[in-house]
Structures are given as C-alpha cells and as structure tokens.
Amino acid sequence: AANTEPSETLDALTGTGTVLVEGVSELWTLDAERRVLRDAAVLIEGDVIAWAGPRSEAPAADRRVDLEGRAVLPGWVDSHSHMVFDGDRSAEFQARMAGESYSAGGIGVTTGATREASDERLAALLASRVEEARRGGTTCMETKTGYGLNVEDEARSARIAAEHMDEVTFLGAHLVPAEYKNRADEYVDLVTGEMLQAVLASGGERLRWADVFCEEGAFTPEQSRRVLEACRAAGLTPRLHGNQLGETGGVALALELGAASVDHINYLSSEDIEGLGASGRAFRANGGVDGAPPAADPAGIDWPTVATILPACDLSTRAPLAPARELADAGATLAIASNCNPGTSYTSSMNFCVGTAVLQMRLTLEEALEAATLGGATALRRTDVGRIVPGARADLHVLNAPAAIHLAYRPGMPMTAATIRKGVRVA
Numbered sequence: 322a323a324n325t326e327p328s329e330t331l332d333a334l335t336g337t338g339t340v341l342v343e344g345v346s347e348l349w350t351l352d353a354e355r356r357v358l359r360d361a362a363v364l365i366e367g368d369v370i371a372w373a374g375p376r377s378e379a380p381a382a383d384r385r386v387d388l389e390g391r392a393v394l395p396g397w398v399d400s401h402s403h404m405v406f407d408g409d410r411s412a413e414f415q416a417r418m419a420g421e422s423y424s425a426g427g428i429g430v431t432t433g434a435t436r437e438a439s440d441e442r443l444a445a446l447l448a449s450r451v452e453e454a455r456r457g458g459t460t461c462m463e464t465k466t467g468y469g470l471n472v473e474d475e476a477r478s479a480r481i482a483a484e485h486m487d488e489v490t491f492l493g494a495h496l497v498p499a500e501y502k503n504r505a506d507e508y509v510d511l512v513t514g515e516m517l518q519a520v521l522a523s524g525g526e527r528l529r530w531a532d533v534f535c536e537e538g539a540f541t542p543e544q545s546r547r548v549l550e551a552c553r554a555a556g557l558t559p560r561l562h563g564n565q566l567g568e569t570g571g572v573a574l575a576l577e578l579g580a581a582s583v584d585h586i587n588y589l590s591s592e593d594i595e596g597l598g599a600s601g602r603a604f605r606a607n608g609g610v611d612g613a614p615p616a617a618d619p620a621g622i623d624w625p626t627v628a629t630i631l632p633a634c635d636l637s638t639r640a641p642l643a644p645a646r647e648l649a650d651a652g653a654t655l656a657i658a659s660n661c662n663p664g665t666s667y668t669s670s671m672n673f674c675v676g677t678a679v680l681q682m683r684l685t686l687e688e689a690l691e692a693a694t695l696g697g698a699t700a701l702r703r704t705d706v707g708r709i710v711p712g713a714r715a716d717l718h719v720l721n722a723p724a725a726i727h728l729a730y731r732p733g734m735p736m737t738a739a740t741i742r743k744g745v746r747v748a
C-alpha cells in the first residue's frame with residue numbers, strides 16, 4: 322500500500338496509532354536470522370513493533386517519518402548499572418590515573434554521601450542519569466541498590482530505583498559497611514534477613530534480581546552463596562560481580578547457581594571460559610530466545626549464565642580487558658553493559674562501550690551490537706526488548722549515521738539522533 326501522507330518528524334512518535342518509520346539505510350533487526358535490512362522500514366503500532374521489512378513492502382500507516390538514510394538499531398539494553406547514589410569520587414579516579422589501583426573500599430565513600438542525601442535529591446539525581454542514558458540510545462536499563470548498606474537505605478534505594486528503572490537488583494552485599502568491620506558474617510545475616518525483607522517490601526515487581534560483589538575485599542564465595550541462596554528462596558534470581566580483581570571463584574559460583582549473569586570477568590581461567598561457553602552453547606541448542614516469540618513466557622526458557630563485559634569499567638580501572646574474543650569463540654552468550662557508577666565507570670554511554678568492544682576487545686560489530694541489545698535482554702531474561710521484530714516493545718535507536726559501524730569508526734562523536742521507547746520519542 323502507498324504511504325502518501327507527508328513525512329513528519331520523529332516527534333510524531335507519541336505512542337498512539339500507527340507510524341511508519343522509513344528511509345532506514347540499515348535496520349538491525351536482531352531477529353532469528355540476525356537480518357540487517359537495507360532501505361528498510363518499521364511499522365510501530367502504539368508501543369509495539371507491528372512490522373519490519375523492506376521499504377518497498379511497507380504496509381499503510383496513519384503517519385510516516387522519513388529518516389533519510391539513517392541506521393536504526395534496537396534501543397540499548399543496559400543490564401548492569403549502579404545509579405542510585407550521591408557524592409563525587411573524581412579525586413579517587415584522578416589518583417588512579419596517577420598510579421593507584423582500584424579497591425572496593427571506595428564504595429564506602431559513596432555510601433556515606435548516599436545515606437546523607439534526601440529522598441528527593443536521590444530521585445532527582447537518578448532521573449537525570451536516566452535521561453543521560455536515553456540521550457545515548459538506551460531504552461531498557463537495570464540498576465542496583467548497594468550504596469545504602471543498612472536496612473533503611475537499601476530499602477529506600479530499591480524504592481527510588483523501582484520508580485525510574487526497568488529492572489532493579491538488590492545489592493546489599495556490595496561491601497561490608499564500616500559499622501560491621503571484622504563482622505562480615507553478621508552483616509551477611511542482616512542482608513539475608515531483615516534487609517532482604519525490607520527491600521522486597523519496597524522494591525515492587527521491578528525488583529527481580531539479587532547480586533553480590535564476590536571479590537577479595539568484599540564477599541567470599543561462601544558468603545556470596547549464602548546471600549544468593551537466601552535471595553533466591555525469597556524469589557529473586559541471582560547474578561554476580563565476579564572475577565573483577567582476580568580469579569576469586571565468582572564464575573564457578575555463578576554457573577553452579579545458574580545465575581542470570583556474571584559480570585566484569587576480567588580474570589578467567591580456561592575452565593571459566595569453557596563453563597560460560599558451554600552455558601551459551603546449550604542455550605542456543607535449545608532454541609535460545611529465537612525459539613520464543615516476544616510474548617512467550619520467559620519462565621519457560623532455559624536461560625544461560627550470560628557473560629557480561631563492562632568495557633568502560635575496564636578502561637576506567639585500567640584493568641586487563643575482559644577476554645571477550647575468547648568468550649565469544651567459546652560460545653558464551655555475551656552482554657555489554659555500561660556499569661555506570663561513581664567509582665569504576667562513570668558513564669552510561671553504551672555507544673562508547675560498543676565502540677570500545679570493537680576497537681579494543683576484538684569483537685566484530687555484529688557481536689558487539691548483539692551483546693548490547695539481545696545479550697542485555699538475555700541477561701535480564703526478557704524477550705520483549707533488544708530486537709526489532711513484530712510484537713517486541715517499540716524501542717528504537719536512530720543513529721546519526723548511515724551505518725552502525727560509525728559507532729566504532731567515529732568514537733566519541735554524538736552518534737544518537739533519536740531514542741524511541743515504547744513507541745514514544747524520549748530523546
């Protein structure tokens with residue numbers, strides 16, 4: 322059918338009626354065949370994708386928007402961040418650039434400032450960070466508690482996070498706070514008892530995850546197991562910060578517990594790489610997300626433990642880069658996330674993370690784009706985001722470029738032309 326209505330601007334995307342987005346030079350569908358369509362179009366109906374295909378076959382729509390040769394990707398799915406915080410740690414960063422190494426202790430500095438902040442201030446800071454992320458093409462984002470570290474402040478972090486984020490993770494076991502110095506096991510009792518109950522009561526249905534910083538200077542594998550098993554018994558699915566500062570057993574624990582993801586993964590043994598590879602291979606052999614239409618019940622899918630790399634964090638801590646190439650070659654399901662936080666990665670720019678993964682970590686463009694969209698969705702066990710297929714949430718990232726390779730080819734340039742979330746232009 323002909324679409325003869327005059328073309329409007331992207332502001333026509335208000336989440337109502339049908340809008341045909343055409344003039345797409347490259348459409349990265351992330352569908353089952355991973356098709357990249359040239360001269361393509363997408364039909365949005367309300368807040369979902371109704372159709373995607375060649376422009377010449379586009380169905381009629383109430384309105385149309387001509388992108389005049391821009392590339393379109395699914396909105397980024399950022400599966401790891403810590404955005405509920407107050408305080409500044411730029412001096413710590415500066416000292417690191419002068420040769421200091423990163424240690425978990427800085428978390429305590431942010432905890433002090435976060436406890437001091439009013440609810441209104443914390444919520445406003447979080448909202449402005451979410452807006453920044455949207456300006457960079459992110460449409461689905463997880464964040465963690467973990468700078469409260471007492472019952473009251475963890476519960477309020479979960480509540481504020483649930484008001485602004487798609488997904489919320491309980492990270493009471495981020496660091497043993499100063500008042501529990503040398504009493505880590507008692508702190509774990511608090512996390513798995515009163516704190517967990519308070520966070521469950523305040524986090525609502527977006528609180529679906531529990532995380533632990535399993536690392537020297539934070540929590541041992543045994544303590545991490547206790548936390549994650551208690552949280553799982555309470556209905557939260559485990560994920561882990563693992564193998565960031567050394568080979569500290571986080572990956573093995575994540576695989577044993579069937580965690581949704583293990584994140585950082587800078588120091589991996591060959592067994593760790595093979596274990597994550599086997600998990601990804603089994604997921605694909607069982608059909609992966611491609612075996613399920615977007616509306617399928619995610620609980621029916623045999624999800625993998627996703628290997629989540631955090632390129633901006635690796636640069637900001639001057640850590641050895643996570644072995645992304647080796648993980649991809651082993652068959653692991655990869656996610657790329659920003660890890661936006663004040664200590665190790667104060668950026669929510671997924672454009673930067675994807676560019677870095679290609680430039681420095683030797684992922685192909687296809688691998689990096691998949692990891693930052695579908696991979697993030699898989700880490701969050703969602704089938705409704707990360708793809709441009711009928712029935713998926715209408716989350717699009719319009720690039721200021723004719724081809725997605727510009728994300729790596731023009732690093733640091735403003736590559737996001739527009740962000741559409743649930744059928745509405747949000748940036």
Ligand code: NIG
Pocket residue numbers: 403425427428431534562565634660662663664665666
């Ligand atoms: O993911 N590694 C632990 N947590 C954060 C850092 C938190 C901080 O230093 O404030 C991370 O890198």
